[in-house]
Amino acid sequence: MKKPKFDRPTFNEEVYAITRLIPKGxxxxxxxxxxAIEQTNRARMVGQALHICPAGTPAHRVVNRSGILTGKLFFGGNRMQELLEDEGVEVQDDRVVNFxxxxxxxxEEL
DNA sequence: CCCCTGACGGGCG
DNA sequence: TCGCCCGCCAGGG
Structure with missing residues (x-):
């Protein structure tokens, strides 16, 4: 009873919930x-979750620790960058400027 | 069970 | 920031 079972469904919902709270821009x-959901060493799972996120989830606002749009390939073309720019977020070379x-x-901001 | 992969991250130079 | 190495952990073959 060391490790609490990894509840994928719940985990994913938590991820989507937090993601939806990210302010526009x-x-x-x-x-x-x-x-934020006390799963510090599961950043990768967050990526997996967003990969199959439901419509309406602003997954484009999630980037890696360097501000790089690591998931742009899953949006097709430059979709992720365009979505961000539409919100006023400047992107250059697949990276968020002023990240x-x-x-x-x-x-900290919640 | 072994091995590899991956929308990741920390530490170091 | 970049590159490199390594730890992490669920999935799939």
Whole structure:
């Protein structure tokens, strides 16, 4: 009884819930979301969850720790970048410009 | 059971 | 920030 079973369905819902809280024009990271639901070493699972996220989930606002749009390939073409730019987030070379200031932490700003 | 893969992250130089 | 190595962990072959 060391490790609590990994409840994929619940985990995914938690991820989507946090993701939906990311303000328009701001971005967050896989690790920050994982930390917010107390699953610090499961940043990768956050990625898996967003890969199959339901419509309406602003997954484009989630990037990696360097501000790189690691998931753009799953949006097709430049879709992820366009979605961000439509919200006023500047992107250059698959990376969020001013990432440090646009970063939104579910733990500190919630 | 072994091995590899991956929308990741921390530490180091 | 970049590159590199390594730890992490669920899935799939």
């Amino acid at each position: 701001r971005v967050s990271t896989y690790g920050a979301i994982a930390a 440090k200031t646009l970063f939104w932490s579910p733990l």
